[in-house]
Amino acid sequence: MADYDLAIIGGGLNGVSxxxxxxxxxxxxxxxxxxxxxxxxxxxxxRLIHGDLAVLERRAFLRVRxxxxxxxxxxxxxxxxxxxxxxxxxxxxxxxxxxxxRLGLLLYDRLASRSGLPGSVTVDVTHHxxxxxxxxxxxxxxxxxxxxxxxxxxxxxxxxDAAERGATIRTGARCVRADRLDIWRLAMIxxxxxxxxxxxxxxxxxxxxxxxxxETVLRTPPPQAGAVQISQIVVRRLxxxxxxxxxxxxxxxxxxxxxxxxxFTLIGTVGHAFKGDPAIVSMAAADVTYLCDAANxxxxxxxxxxxxxxxxxxANLVMGSSGRRAARDGAMTFDARRGKAPLLTMFGGDVTxxxxxxxxxxxxxxxxxxxxxxxxxxxxxxxxxxAWTKFDAEVERAxxxxxxxxxxxxxxxxxxxxxxxxxxxxxxxxxxDLGPAFGPELTGAEVRHLMAKEWARFPDDILxxxxxxxxxxxxxxxxxxxxxxxxxx
Ligand SMILES: Cc1cc2nc3c(=O)[nH]c(=O)nc-3n(C[C@H](O)[C@H](O)[C@H](O)COP(=O)(O)OP(=O)(O)OC[C@H]3O[C@@H](n4cnc5c(N)ncnc54)[C@H](O)[C@@H]3O)c2cc1C
Numbered sequence: 459m460a461d462y463d464l465a466i467i468g469g470g471l472n473g474v475s476x477x478x479x480x481x482x483x484x485x486x487x488x489x490x491x492x493x494x495x496x497x498x499x500x501x502x503x504x505r506l507i508h509g510d511l512a513v514l515e516r517r518a519f520l521r522v523r524x525x526x527x528x529x530x531x532x533x534x535x536x537x538x539x540x541x542x543x544x545x546x547x548x549x550x551x552x553x554x555x556x557x558x559x560r561l562g563l564l565l566y567d568r569l570a571s572r573s574g575l576p577g578s579v580t581v582d583v584t585h586h587x588x589x590x591x592x593x594x595x596x597x598x599x600x601x602x603x604x605x606x607x608x609x610x611x612x613x614x615x616x617x618x619d620a621a622e623r624g625a626t627i628r629t630g631a632r633c634v635r636a637d638r639l640d641i642w643r644l645a646m647i648x649x650x651x652x653x654x655x656x657x658x659x660x661x662x663x664x665x666x667x668x669x670x671x672x673e674t675v676l677r678t679p680p681p682q683a684g685a686v687q688i689s690q691i692v693v694r695r696l697x698x699x700x701x702x703x704x705x706x707x708x709x710x711x712x713x714x715x716x717x718x719x720x721x722f723t724l725i726g727t728v729g730h731a732f733k734g735d736p737a738i739v740s741m742a743a744a745d746v747t748y749l750c751d752a753a754n755x756x757x758x759x760x761x762x763x764x765x766x767x768x769x770x771x772x773a774n775l776v777m778g779s780s781g782r783r784a785a786r787d788g789a790m791t792f793d794a795r796r797g798k799a800p801l802l803t804m805f806g807g808d809v810t811x812x813x814x815x816x817x818x819x820x821x822x823x824x825x826x827x828x829x830x831x832x833x834x835x836x837x838x839x840x841x842x843x844x845a846w847t848k849f850d851a852e853v854e855r856a857x858x859x860x861x862x863x864x865x866x867x868x869x870x871x872x873x874x875x876x877x878x879x880x881x882x883x884x885x886x887x888x889x890x891d892l893g894p895a896f897g898p899e900l901t902g903a904e905v906r907h908l909m910a911k912e913w914a915r916f917p918d919d920i921l922x923x924x925x926x927x928x929x930x931x932x933x934x935x936x937x938x939x940x941x942x943x944x945x946x947x
Pocket of ligand 1: 497
């Protein structure tokens with residue numbers, strides 16, 4: 459008998475979503491991630507949970523409706539990680555006539571009919587806070603509802619849920635060889651040690667590595683896919699409201715500028731073909747300039763490439779050669795030859811439909827195992843067992859219980875841990891009860907929690923994925939954090 463029913467290569471959003479789905483349906487699951495969970499493309503998404511206006515423009519109405527239904531699902535199952543926002547598109551007729559945009563948004567509202575989020579409206583920005591950050595010529599904007607997500611914490615939340623349902627999650631474990639018999643025999647290097655396991659089915663969810671894993675590890679034909687990268691920039695906060703701005707760029711692409719970690723703005727995306735090692739995806743200077751120019755066309759405050767605090771880039775495979783369009787779709791193939799153990803391959807796709815993709819992928823295994831029915835759409839992710847309309851109440855409750863928390867800090871903690879915040883803060887009465895401090899917000903208690911319950915091993919795992927506190931932490935605090943983590947391993 460094989461050690462596991464399903465082995466998954468890759469701890470990005472696709473891998474962990476499949477692990478969660480399959481573990482909850484009663485399969486014995488192991489997931490192997492060579493680095494940290496979500497350390498590649500899944501931490502570099504546009505962070506949007508949306509029907510996608512660009513898809514609407516392509517008249518793929520069914521896809522928009524499906525994605526908007528998934529948006530509702532996320533609000534139900536992850537109200538801490540997925541937050542509704544008002545999006546604002548300044549209107550002008552250079553790229554699309556305003557009447558067409560307005561019509562499109564009315565259709566978008568109709569396709570999202572059950573969501574409970576406010577519909578689209580026309581706003582006179584000369585007298586509206588949306589307009590304060592914009593250049594003078596913009597008199598009107600259209601405002602509509604969509605959501606933003608903490609993509610890397612979504613990966614972690616899926617992994618936690620999978621583990622709590624029995625899945626084995628191994629980080630720092632690289633799959634180096636997989637032999638396909640009537641079961642899979644996998645060799646991995648786990649923190650320097652070679653180990654062999656067996657599994658009845660295998661999922662290749664190695665993101666931009668999917669083709670090289672197919673060729674060199676599984677020795678199966680690689681998918682006919684090309685690599686594409688997307689990039690974004692982080693700059694200081696450019697506006698004081700909580701809206702996401704959507705700018706029509708001169709090339710007709712939509713550029714998003716979102717509030718990011720309280721003091722910053724995330725601007726993106728720009729994408730193109732990628733060549734090279736997916737572990738090192740960097741942003742070209744021309745792409746930085748492209749996003750600065752896009753922002754400067756609309757915002758009063760100028761953004762120069764020298765203002766960029768951080769660049770965020772990720773690569774993944776896309777089927778065929780149609781670039782970003784295919785990236786949103788994602789790809790899934792299922793190979794179940796007679797006498798050979800089944801192979802699922804999944805890569806790309808957007809965050810919004812990741813739960814559904816995983817559900818469909820795992821469902822392909824139903825002829826092979828007895829499995830309980832689909833469940834992930836109705837069961838909250840860890841910490842998500844409250845209504846999305848009660849997020850502010852959850853923050854208030856946290857501030858009443860832990861009186862030393864500031865407003866912004868409480869919001870960060872509730873966004874990250876939801877109703878499970880007590881697992882981090884316990885019965886602390888003051889900061890001193892939470893151990894050493896690393897900067898104004900990160901405490902020894904949180905670090906311990908992340909190491910014990912969320913697979914954090916190195917400072918970057920905490921500073922850039924389980925939080926974004928790396929944006930504001932001083933070098934001295936980083937060193938102190940590294941020293942603590944080194945002794946805790
Ligand atoms: C071009 C592009 C466009 C995108 N557009 C959108 C968009 O419009 N909207 C949106 O929401 N998101 C978008 N995304 C991001 C999207 O979030 C990710 O593509 C998605 O999260 C799926 O990631 P993944 O799990 O396939 O890959 P990844 O997150 O890259 O995960 C793959 C993992 O496999 C691991 N791995 C590789 N080889 C091995 C091995 N041998 N053993 C163990 N582990 C291994 C890697 O370390 C990595 O962590 C886009 C991404 C790209 C690149």
